[in-house]
Amino acid sequence: MNALLDKKAKVSLVKPRGTSASSSNKGRVLAQKEPNELNQFLIRIGESKDRQAFVDLFKATSSRLKAFAMQCGASSADAEELLQECMIIVWRKAHTFKPESGSAITWLYTIVRNKRIDMARKSRHETVQSDDLWAEEGSEELEAQISGEMEGKTARGMLKHLPEVQKQVVFKVYFEGKSHSEIAADLDLPLGTIKSRLRLAMKKLENVAKEQMSWLIIILMMNF
Amino acid sequence: MANYHPNDELLMSFAAGQLADALGLMVACHVESCPKCAEKVRNFESLGGDILNQCSEEVVSDSLLDETWAKIEMFERNKVSQESFEKAANEKRVNIPRPMRRFIKEDFDQLDWSGFSKNIQEVNLNIDDERYTTKLYRIKAGSKLPEHTHKGTEYTLVMQGSFSDKSCKYNQGDFILADENTKHQPQASADADCICLAVMDAPLKMTGFFGRMLNPFLR
Ligand SMILES: [Zn+2]
Numbered sequence: 352m353n354a355l356l357d358k359k360a361k362v363s364l365v366k367p368r369g370t371s372a373s374s375s376n377k378g379r380v381l382a383q384k385e386p387n388e389l390n391q392f393l394i395r396i397g398e399s400k401d402r403q404a405f406v407d408l409f410k411a412t413s414s415r416l417k418a419f420a421m422q423c424g425a426s427s428a429d430a431e432e433l434l435q436e437c438m439i440i441v442w443r444k445a446h447t448f449k450p451e452s453g454s455a456i457t458w459l460y461t462i463v464r465n466k467r468i469d470m471a472r473k474s475r476h477e478t479v480q481s482d483d484l485w486a487e488e489g490s491e492e493l494e495a496q497i498s499g500e501m502e503g504k505t506a507r508g509m510l511k512h513l514p515e516v517q518k519q520v521v522f523k524v525y526f527e528g529k530s531h532s533e534i535a536a537d538l539d540l541p542l543g544t545i546k547s548r549l550r551l552a553m554k555k556l557e558n559v560a561k562e563q564m565s566w567l568i569i570i571l572m573m574n575f
Numbered sequence: 576m577a578n579y580h581p582n583d584e585l586l587m588s589f590a591a592g593q594l595a596d597a598l599g600l601m602v603a604c605h606v607e608s609c610p611k612c613a614e615k616v617r618n619f620e621s622l623g624g625d626i627l628n629q630c631s632e633e634v635v636s637d638s639l640l641d642e643t644w645a646k647i648e649m650f651e652r653n654k655v656s657q658e659s660f661e662k663a664a665n666e667k668r669v670n671i672p673r674p675m676r677r678f679i680k681e682d683f684d685q686l687d688w689s690g691f692s693k694n695i696q697e698v699n700l701n702i703d704d705e706r707y708t709t710k711l712y713r714i715k716a717g718s719k720l721p722e723h724t725h726k727g728t729e730y731t732l733v734m735q736g737s738f739s740d741k742s743c744k745y746n747q748g749d750f751i752l753a754d755e756n757t758k759h760q761p762q763a764s765a766d767a768d769c770i771c772l773a774v775m776d777a778p779l780k781m782t783g784f785f786g787r788m789l790n791p792f793l794r
Contacts, residue, residue: 363696409640414632421633431639438643439650453617457624464592464623472595477703479595481676482707509618512627521587525626528593531584560618 370450397445412456416463423467436444436466447487461485499540509559517552520545577609577748579759586612590619597702597709597774601732603674604772606748619715642656649786675772679711683735683770694718712771714738714763723761729753729775738762 389411395404413434420430440462448458465481472478512523523529523537531549536540579600581589588594589602606612608755678700679686690696693715700709714720718738732750738745739760745751754761763769 404639406640409643413639415627415630417635418630419627422630425738427633430633431636434635435639435643438730439646442647443650446751449686453621455623458629460623460627461620463627468595478703479597479702479704481592481595483677484589484595484599486607486673508625509622511628521622522626523594524587524671525623528588530588549584549587553587556618565679572618572696 381418393441393445393448393458394450395454396442397448400442404443405438408441412459415436415461419460419463420467422522424527425467429470432461433463433466433470437462440466463516481553507554512555512559517548517555520548521552524549576672577605577746577750579743579745579749580612580752581605581669581750582752586615587619590616590623596704597700597707598730600674600678600702600709601730601772601774602733604672605748606746607673615660629654643705660702672734676683678709683711683713686703688713703775707774707776710773710775712769714761714769714771716763716768717765719760719762723759724758725755725775727754727776729773730774731774734770734772738769738771739765 392404392408392411395401396408415439416434417427418428420433421427424437425433425444437459438545441459444462448455465485468479468481468484472480508517510521519538520534523534529537532542538545585592585602586600586606589599589606606616616683648661668676668682670682686698688696688698694714695715695718698711700711702709714736729752731745731753733745733747733749733751734746735749738761741762742763
């Protein structure tokens with residue numbers, strides 16, 4: 352399981368898919384109608400431990416969760432173990448999912464991110480674990496945190512606004528945990544280029560977020 | 576509210592789950608007390624959701640769903656003991672930020688402070704992390720550290736009190752990055768001892784006569 356966290360041994364075998372220009376559009380087409388459906392599955396599991404909703408959610412997301420784990424460097428077997436751990440969390444914690452503060456896919460993302468950390472660390476008390484880094488969903492600390500102006504609203508669908516070269520750098524951060532200088536070495540590009548690509552990506556994301564936020568503010572104001 | 580924040584590179588790596596180490600703990604402490612950075616992290620998590628969403632599909636073993644049900648049923652049977660265990664682990668000590676509570680086991684005053692001078696004391700935190708050394712520093716109210724630069728990178732989070740150097744004043748929650756180019760002489764403000772969490776990937780390097788004299792005793 353340590354391979355999941357080992358930054359060096361990673362990914363050279365598994366090529367991040369979204370980074371190549373030829374990546375298929377299948378996922379994107381699915382995504383158009385899925386978010387709402389995923390929300391519904393999670394809500395039904397959370398409210399009434401609906402077993403059919405769990406099966407549906409499993410079928411709709413398991414292959415992507417497994418692919419995500421493998422892009423983080425997991426073997427197929429490890430990826431399935433991680434997937435299973437995530438699904439158990441989904442069953443146990445679905446009631447903490449709040450559709451008003453983020454999408455179902457983002458909620459699932461935070462679970463696979465956290466479980467990936469913990470699986471590699473299982474039995475060692477002195478290591479950092481995901482619940483040190485992020486307060487448990489629904490806890491007081493988190494409530495306080497998202498009671499900010501936007502009540503936890505986040506921008507959505509940001510990735511599609513980024514050009515391929517910026518995406519490639521972002522993938523290296525999320526899947527491989529690379530620092531700017533490691534990415535520069537990987538891609539055989541000057542550090543300055545990587546820094547400016549990420550800076551541009553951040554700017555873009557910030558603008559997209561702001562745009563969506565200002566619409567939100569307008570909607571909120573119209574409700575008053 | 577904090578005036579000095581982790582940069583976007585750190586916040587993105589944190590949201591990506593790639594800072595599962597002492598530095599991540601420090602970023603977590605800041606983020607929990609800084610709505611501005613918390614919002615950025617939520618946006619980077621949303622980007623993580625997008626990334627998960629576009630992952631191409633990997634074939635999952637047919638038996639995995641049944642195996643997952645079996646585990647869930649086992650969990651449901653043991654539920655009661657699980658929940659009480661979780662509650663017990665969640666004790667509170669108000670002045671220690673939540674992310675550090677497992678690693679700082681007592682209140683600041685009861686920690687095993689040591690140091691070559693009454694003015695500056697330190698305690699090593701036992702975090703199993705191959706890359707960073709993690710310490711708490713306590714600078715006595717009003718006192719000044721010897722001027723020093725840093726070999727490598729050092730991150731500092733003000734946990735209690737405040738300190739200032741030539742140009743700036745840093746208060747509770749502020750997140751400061753120092754590197755080879757930072758040469759400073761921090762001074763705790765007069766009203767209270769200043770406690771800082773420091774994560775470093777290389778030892779402090781003292782400059783100036785006084786600094787050079789002290790250096791061998793620092794570690
Ligand atoms: Zn901040």
